[in-house]
Amino acid sequence: MTDAGQYDDRGDAPLAGYAVLAAVFTAGAGGYGVLARRRGVRLPQELPPWDVVLLGTATYKASRLLARDKITSFLRAPFTRRTGEGEASEVVDEPRGDGLRRAVGDLLSCPFCTSAWAAGALVCSYAAAPRLTRLVCGGLGALTVADWLQYAWTWTQQNAGS
Template sequence: MAAAQRSYDEQDEAPLGGYAALAAVFATGAALFAVTARRRGVRLPYRVPPWDVVLLGGATFKASRLLTKDKVTGFLRAPFTRRTDDLPAGEVMEEPRGTGVRRAVGDLVSCPFCTSVWVAGALTAGYACAPRAARLVCAGLGAVTVADWLQYAWSFTEQEAED
């Protein structure tokens, strides 16, 4: 174990090299987007209206939950995680497995907070290149978020009525 690793994580569990690789992939993707957008003449917006920020935020929230917690998307996470528990509303709890890059990807795909940065990057790139299409996708994801909250409210109301 390297000295830098030991000083960072005494349990030797943090895959710092894998995290660095993921950060490099993200930065490379952002740079490629910027270069491609510039070459294609994509005109970035001078400002983003607050409503669009809310729309992108709601969509980022829902897409991140779908990718990291939904039972149906477990096949995407399975090479990197192991299911540890079932949660309400069709969600699961998973833990990363493996070492190195595999472990780092497991950390990423089992954490909605971590994944939200990647999702926000993709949605923002879509918003810059095709704002109408991105708004439509975000509106759909936002509608699912509202529907989820209504499902929770309905379930809560039913439980209160039974008590």
């Protein structure tokens, strides 16, 4: 049974670090809003469904690149430690340290967690430069399609002899 003042069973959730990260995210979004307004950025009147799909696909791929790709390990290394190999040359990291370091490690080792940050960055970019953002999202979307084709090809090869 947990203590009434304890957040989790292990007692090691870096709540203060999470609060700092939430504050940074909120301040970044608010700062972007103020800066965009001062520079005359006009928000789009609507967000077409196709752009939502494109932003969502790009967010998915950006979060996987940040949290699981070998090539971005240098970003995660100060906050995480490699614990294994995932599918398709992805890596699995776990957070290290305490406090803010641990909170950042939790963020960077979780594609679901990094997706909120990736989506925030892409949406801000979309508001300021929709054409450029669509191009970047198209590239990340193409990588996502290529990944799924690689998975399909591997599955086909593995099941061809069955």
